[in-house]
Amino acid sequence: MARNKFDVDENLEVQFNFGHLKRMMGYVKPYKKEMIITLVLMIIANAAGLLSPYLMKEAIDSKIPQSDKMGLVVLSLIILATLVISGVCMKFRIRTMARVGQCVLENIRRDLFVHLQKLPFTYYDSRPHGKILVRVVNYVNSLSDLLSNGLINLITDFISLFIALGFMLAINVKLTLISMIGIPVLFAVILALKNVQRKAFQALSNKQSNMNAYIHESITGIKVTQSFAREDKNLDIFREVSGEYRSSWMKAVAIQFLIWPSVENISTLTIALVYIAGVYSLDKTITVGVLVAFIGYIGRFWMPIINIGNFYNAIITAMSYLERIFETLDEVPEVADMPGAVEMPEIKGDVEFKDVHFKYDDDKEILKGINQRIKAGSTIALVGPTGAGKTTVINLLSRFYDVSSGEVYIDGIDVREVTLSSLRKQMGVMLQDTFLFSGTVLDNIRYGKLDATDEEVIAAAKAVRAHEFIMELPQGYNTEVNERGTRLSVGQRQLISFARALLADPKILILDEATSSIDTKTEITLQKGLETLLKGRTSFIIAHRLSTIKNADKILYIKDGIITEEGSHEELMAKGGDYNHLYNSQFIMLKAV
Known part of the structure; x- marks a missing residue:
């Protein structure tokens, strides 16, 4: 019995913990060389960029009053060099981290796919397939920005924050302390929103999963839908699940977007206090150059904090997806070596x-x-x-x-x-619901033995009496059969599966209602093919049509x-x-x- 349907939210069996983040970092570890190089370059770029306000201070307080034109030229060239260095490093980071991020996603998705192939039939019987699919595709894709930019940005932002703080302390301690007044308020806001935001994104992942499950079910059953003219009813159901997804998304992003304005407003108010304090102390303990440089640094001080807040947002969002991804990977196969x-x-x-x-x-x-x-x-x-x-x-x-x-x-x-x-x-197992993959007839028969020659494939088809109808297809063995073999009749699909089983040459053959959908005429033709198929191997046949087992x-x-x-x-x-x-x-x- 299914654990849930498309309109039932999944219960999260294992809550998120920071061990999940550690586990995710295990996927990043193989790329530590690229990460370290990128990190070093970003530190160099940020350090170069942080020189600009200090150079501006020197120009305003020293070079301009002394009419030192050569000094101004030198400072200008240094500023230009810092811009070039930052640009080159940024280009390297974008290219490298985009590749690393996608490689990590590919590895996570591969592990999910490999693990799904090990899980028993009961796993697939107990949940809509669309809810499995959404984990492999959508949830993994949702980690893209976090892995491509988030990790490197987090480290470089912390380093930039402390470098900017160092420059600020060197320029003026009093203004630095004023600049930090808003940080406790910011932490209080973030902590207050943390649990609310996480629960909102858990609800969003559930509604996304439900919608994906219904779309998958609807596409799979489209022939039944059209046969019973249920399009309007299905549209009503889709509107309902889609509406629930939209409402959950609006609620989740409304909470998420509270972080950025909070940081922005707190930083703006703090900068305003610095302006007031700076202007009030101008010509007493603070020069114009000091104030200009400090305003430059305070922007660079709060920008990493804003970025770290955005990264925190990304982590909270990623939690709801990592929970589901690792829940799937931790599903223990009931049958294993x-x-x-x-x-x-x-x-x-x-x-x-x-x-x-x-x-x-x-x-x-x-x-x-x-x-x-x-x-x-x-x-x-x-x-x-x-x-x-x-x-x-x-x-x-x-x-x-x-x-x-x-x-x-x-x-x-x-x-x-x-x-x-x-x-x-x-062993060869043939089921009543014969599954054919998208591709040619030749490919589908060769699925039983990947290194088989065309001649071996054709010989197997002839043995089970499939060759005749295959040759009547538009391109014969090279005819595309589409996913699930929709271009063929049920009986034709079963004949192809017979050829596939014969080509694989299993020592034990199992036919589970494999002839139930074959008409009487085809059944008579198939009997001789079955004799070839069963000869020399142990065979088990499940059949309600008793004429096939006499x-x-x-x-x-x-x-x-x-x-x-x-x-x-x-x-x-x-x-x-x-x-x-x-x-x-x-x-x-x-x-x-």
């Missing part, structure tokens, strides 16, 4: 289920003591009512889930003792998590039990049609 797991040797195909029990979390038990031995090369059919546990049996064999108790063996090896990759590479070596009838009947088609028909009743019911229905 056990410590000391070894590579699975080449599979022969002997399978054994030994007293296997299974249940999902605290739900009722799905399997209740399954015991079964299957010889290599056998074809086993699993039949029974919906929810009896048929798919669960094969999911345990593929280790998409682990048994609650008991063991599953392949060639006498417990599947939990080998690596997932080495196990699944030798030739299975053994049929297992599963009911309420227990194997109640087993044997060949003829043996089970002769018993007159559940299988006989199910088969005859289908036969009567087909005859009626």
Whole structure:
């Protein structure tokens, strides 16, 4: 059951802590060389820029009264040099930090993608896919400015702040102390807004996630929407989730924008006090040059404070996204390689289920003591009512889930003792909902074996009787099938998946309702292809259409998590039990049609 829908906010399971920032810095660490070089250059640029007010003081108080034209020329050239140095350093910083920031984002996004591929089916079943997608794309992108400019700016702003403070103290201590009057007030404002701002951006991330989830769901189900003419109703729902996002955004930025005006107003009032004190003391203890220089420095003193306030804003905003990103990365896969797991040797195909029990979390038990031995090369059919546990049996064999108790063996090896990759590479799973990727027919069949030649792909397609319809497509094997194979019929998509499985040459093959959507004519054509597909490998077939499993070596009838009947088609028909009743019911229905 899903944890939430598109209109239900996600509960944050792990609150933000500064360990998250430390963890983010781990992604920055590989680029410390570029960061250090940029930092040094920015310190040089800032130090050069901070010379200007002092040089102006010298010009006003010394060079101009003495009519020292050469001295003024020298001061002008020095000021010009500081501007050039600042410009060159700034260009280097912009280029370098933009590249570093994007590399860090790429690494975070890659780790998210890699981890998502390890998470079990239950993770994807328990939440809208749009809420997963927003974490990989939008939330990571939201960290861009913080990583590209924020970190370097923070350090250089602190250094600039102390350098400017040093110059100010050297020029006039009294004016410096007046300049710092507003700092305690500023800290009080920031602390008062901190928690409110963070909660506002947490709410915003929830509403963004909800909107993304609904858009994803709507696009995926567009055919159903148009079939039932639900466009107006869906538009009403979209307006609602979009309106909630807009309202949350307005509230969040309204709080965020309180920081900048607060800093600006406090700094303006402080500068006004400096003007008043400076003008009042002019010609007594303060010269015009000192006042001009000090006003220049006080601007450079408060500008880093404004920038640090903006960085603090960025950190508070980033918290709401980092929480979700690391929450995803910290999601523990329910099924993973056990410590000391070894590579699975080449599979022969002997399978054994030994007293296997299974249940999902605290739900009722799905399997209740399954015991079964299957010889290599056998074809086993699993039949029974919906929810009896048929798919669960094969999911345990593929280790998409682990048994609650008991063991599953392949060639006498417990599947939990080998690596997932080495196990699944030798198994082929075909589902009822066949998934084709955007690309050509050739690419989709080759997905089962990436190094296969075109000839091998075509041979596999011919074996399962897919070649004929492929050649009728506009560009044959080079026809683009679009995402999810929307240009093909359900039956055609399943034939392509059959070819893909055959090309991969799995030692154990699982067909989970893989022929349910194939029409009767296609089914007859497919039977010979299936013989090729099943030959020489252990195969498990789940099918409600019993005509497709009559030739299975053994049929297992599963009911309420227990194997109640087993044997060949003829043996089970002769018993007159559940299988006989199910088969005859289908036969009567087909005859009626």
